[in-house]
Amino acid sequence: xTDRLERQLDFIRELDRLKTVQRQTWLMxxxxxxxxxxxxxxxxxxAMVLGEYAPDGGVDVNRVIQMLLVHDVxxxxxxxxxCYDKTAVNGQHTREQxxxxxxxxxxxxxxGRRFKALWDEFEARQTPEARLANALDRxxxxxxxxxxxxxxxxxNGISRDQVLARNRxxxxxxxxxxAYIEKLLDRAVDKGILTxxxx
Amino acid sequence: xTDRLERQLDFIRELDRLKTVQRQTWLMxxxxxxxxxxxxxxxxxxAMVLGEYAPDGGVDVNRVIQMLLVHDVxxxxxxxxxCYDKTAVNGQHTREQxxxxxxxxxxxxxxGRRFKALWDEFEARQTPEARLANALDRxxxxxxxxxxxxxxxxxNGISRDQVLARNRxxxxxxxxxxAYIEKLLDRAVDKGILTxxxx
Numbered sequence: 001x002t003d004r005l006e007r008q009l010d011f012i013r014e015l016d017r018l019k020t021v022q023r024q025t026w027l028m029x030x031x032x033x034x035x036x037x038x039x040x041x042x043x044x045x046x047a048m049v050l051g052e053y054a055p056d057g058g059v060d061v062n063r064v065i066q067m068l069l070v071h072d073v074x075x076x077x078x079x080x081x082x083c084y085d086k087t088a089v090n091g092q093h094t095r096e097q098x099x100x101x102x103x104x105x106x107x108x109x110x111x112g113r114r115f116k117a118l119w120d121e122f123e124a125r126q127t128p129e130a131r132l133a134n135a136l137d138r139x140x141x142x143x144x145x146x147x148x149x150x151x152x153x154x155x156n157g158i159s160r161d162q163v164l165a166r167n168r169x170x171x172x173x174x175x176x177x178x179a180y181i182e183k184l185l186d187r188a189v190d191k192g193i194l195t196x197x198x199x
Numbered sequence: 200x201t202d203r204l205e206r207q208l209d210f211i212r213e214l215d216r217l218k219t220v221q222r223q224t225w226l227m228x229x230x231x232x233x234x235x236x237x238x239x240x241x242x243x244x245x246a247m248v249l250g251e252y253a254p255d256g257g258v259d260v261n262r263v264i265q266m267l268l269v270h271d272v273x274x275x276x277x278x279x280x281x282c283y284d285k286t287a288v289n290g291q292h293t294r295e296q297x298x299x300x301x302x303x304x305x306x307x308x309x310x311g312r313r314f315k316a317l318w319d320e321f322e323a324r325q326t327p328e329a330r331l332a333n334a335l336d337r338x339x340x341x342x343x344x345x346x347x348x349x350x351x352x353x354x355n356g357i358s359r360d361q362v363l364a365r366n367r368x369x370x371x372x373x374x375x376x377x378a379y380i381e382k383l384l385d386r387a388v389d390k391g392i393l394t395x396x397x398x
Contacts, residue, residue: 001379008248012339013346015244016227019237028215038218041240045214045268049207049310062261065268069244111248140211147212180200 004108011106014076021075024082025141026151034144036072036080043136044068050139053174054132067122067133070115074099083166084158125169135173139181142167146184150193159195160185203307210305216275223281224340225350233343235271235279242335243267249338252373253331266321266332269314273298282365283357324368334372338380341366345383349392358394359384 018037025034044065051061072080077099081092100119104112121130142163145152153163163185171178188194220235243264250260271279276298280291299318303311320329341362344351352362362384370377387393 001382005375005379009342012241012245012248013227013342015241016343019226019233019241020228020230027218028212029219031219034218035237037240038234038236041236041243041268042211042214042218044240044243045272046211048265048268048314049211049306062264065261065264066247069240069247069264073244107248115247143208143212144215176204180204183200 007106007108008111011103014103014106015073017076018073021072021080023080023141024152024156025144026148028144028147030148030151036075039140040069040072043133043140046136046140047133050136050174050177051132053176054128055172055175056128059128059132063118063129064133064136067118067129068136070118071122071133071137073103073115074119076103082156084156084162125172128173131169131173133173135170135177138167138170139174139177142181142184146188146193150188153188153194157198159198160189161197163194206305206307207310210302213275213302213305214272217272220271220274220279222279222340223351223355224343225347227343227346229347229350235274238339239268239271242332242339245335245339246332249335249373249376250331252375253327254371254374255327258327258331262317262328263332263335266317266328267335269317270321270332270336272302272314273318275302281355283355283361324371327372330368330372332372334369334376337366337369338373338376341380341383345387345392349387352387352393356397358397359388360396362393 018040019035021036023034023036023039025039026032027034047061047064047068051059051064074096078092078095081088083089100116104115106112107115121127122133125131125134141152164182167181170181185194189196217236217239218234222233222235222238224233224238225231226233246260246263246267250258250263273295277291277294280287282288299315303315305311306314320326321332324330324333340351351357363381366380369380384393388395
C-alpha cells in the first residue's frame with residue numbers, strides 16, 4: 001500500500017466518528033436525536049432538490065453539496081455546538097480551527113487543502129454557494145423541530161424571536177425558503193409549539 | 200407556498216426516515232449498527248477522497264457523489280437488504296422498484312426523473328461513475344468490518360470466499376482499491392477474525 005492510500009484510508013476511518021456526534025435536533029419520528037453524519041447527508045440531498053432557490057439561480061450545486069458533506073467534519077474533534085448556547089459558541093472557532101488542522105492534515109496535502117478550502121468557504125458565507133449551503137444547514141433543523149411538535153425548541157426554551165434572529169442569514173442564501181420559514185414559525189406559534197418571545 | 204415547493208418539502212420530510220433504516224455493518228467503535236443515511240454520507244465523502252482510483256482517472260466525481268447520496272433512498276420503503284441473505288435478495292428488485300416509484304414520485308417531475316436516472320445508473324453499473332460508486336459502497340462495510348474485529352462477518356457466519364465472491368465487482372470500478380481489499384481480507388484470515396471458507 002502506498003503512503004498516499006494509507007493516509008486516505010486513515011482519514012476515512014476517522015470519519016466514522018462523526019456518526020457518534022449528537023446534535024440537539026430530534027429525528028422526525030422522535031425516536032432519538034440526530035447525529036452530524038446523517039444530518040450532513042440530509043442537507044446534501046436537500047441541495048440536490050432545492051438548489052433552484054438560490055438568488056438568480058446562479059449556483060454550482062455540486063460545490064454546495066461538497067461543502068455540506070465536509071462542513072461538520074471538524075465536529076469529530078470539536079463536538080457539535082448548539083447554536084443557541086452562548087457559552088459554547090464562544091470557544092467554538094478556536095476548537096474548530098484546531099480540529100481542521102488535525103483532521104484535514106491526515107489527508108494527502110492536495111486533498112487536505114481542497115477540504116480545508118471548502119470548509120473555509122462554508123464558514124465565510126461570502127459566495128452564493130456558501131450562502132445556500134448555510135441556508136440549508138439551518139432549514140433542516142427547523143423543519144425537524146416543526147414536525148416533532150417543537151421538541152428541541154421546548155427542551156431548550158427557544159422562542160420564535162430567537163429562531164428568527166439566529167436564522168435570518170437564510171434570507172441571503174435562499175430568500176424564498178426564508179419567506180416560507182417565517183410563515184412556518186408563525187404557524188408554530190399559533191399551534192402553541194413555539195413561544196413568541198423569550199419569557 | 201407553491202405546489203412545487205410543497206412537493207419538494209414533502210420529499211425532504213420523507214428522507215428523514217432513512218436515518219432509521221439499520222444496516223448489518225457496525226460502527227467502528229461497535230456502539231451500534233450503522234444506518235443507511237450516515238452510510239450514504241460516509242461513502243459520498245469517500246468519493247471526494249478516492250475518486251482518483253477510477254481506472255484511467257476518468258470519472259465525473261460529482262455524479263458519483265450524487266449517485267451515492269440517492270442510492271439507498273429506496274430503502275425508506277424497501278428496507279436494507281443484507282447482501283449475503285439469498286432469500287431477501289430475491290424480492291429486492293421488485294420491492295425497490297415500487298419504492299422508487301412512490302418516493303421519487305413525491306418530487307416535482309423534473310427532479311424525480313433526475314433522481315430516478317441516478318439510481319438506475321447506479322444499479323446498472325455500466326458507466327465508470329456507477330462502477331466507482333458501487334466499489335465505494337462495498338469498500339466501506341469491509342473497512343468497518345475489519346476495524347471491528349470482523350464483528351458482522353462473525354454475526355452472520357460470512358467467510359473470506361463469500362466476501363471475495365460478493366465484492367469482486369469492485370475490481371471494475373477501482374482496481375487499486377480491490378487489490379488492497381484482497382490483501383486486507385488475507386490479513387483478516389491471518390488474524391483469525393474471518394474464516395477462510397464456508398464450513
